[in-house]
C-alpha cells in the first residue's frame with residue numbers, strides 16, 4: 001500500500017449565529033445532504049464530520065454546532081478553543097440577526113486567536129436565500145462593506161433548504177484556513 005506524501009488535516013470549525021438562522025440545517029445539508037423543517041434544538045454541543053479529499057490530501061472538518069446556547073449571545077472560551085475557522089450565519093428574513101453578527105464576530109475574536117496572534121478565518125453566510133429576498137435585498141455592496149469592516153474572508157448567499165452555496169462557502173473557508181497555516 002502506498003501512503004507516501006498523504007497528508008491528513010483535522011480542522012475544528014465553528015458554526016455560530018443567532019437562534020433559528022439555520023446553523024444546524026446548514027451542517028446537516030453539508031454533511032448528510034438532508035433538510036428538515038423541524039429540528040429539535042438539542043442542548044449542548046453537536047459535532048459533525050465532513051471529509052474532503054483534495055489533491056491526495058485529506059481534510060477532516062469537525063463542525064461544531066452550538067445547539068441551544070445561542071440565546072446567551074456569547075460562548076465560553078472552552079467552546080472556541082483550538083478552532084481554526086468559523087461560519088457566522090444570519091437569516092436574510094430577519095435583519096436583527098445580521099446586527100447580531102457583529103456581536104458574534106467580536107465575541108469570537110476576543111476569545112480566540114491563532115498561534116501567530118491573527119484572527120481565525122471567518123466566512124459570513126446569508127442564509128434562507130431561497131425565500132426570494134432578491135427584490136428586498138438591494139445591492140450586495142452593503143454586505144461586502146460589512147465584511148471588510150468586520151474582517152470576514154468572504155460571504156455567501158446560502159440555502160440549506162435548496163442546497164445553495166454551502167459547498168462553495170466551505171471550500172472558501174478551507175482554502176483560507178490552509179493559507180493561514
Ligand code: GDP
Nearest residue numbers: 019020021022023024025036037128159160161
Ligand atoms: P439554528 O437554530 O441556527 O440551528 O437553526 P435551524 O437549523 O434549527 O433552523 C431553524 C429553522 O429554519 C428550521 O425550521 C429550518 O427548517 C429553517 N431553515 C434553516 N435553513 C433554511 C433555509 O435555508 N431556508 C429555509 N426556507 N428555511 C431554513
Ligand code: MG
Nearest residue numbers: 023024067068
Ligand atoms: Mg441548531
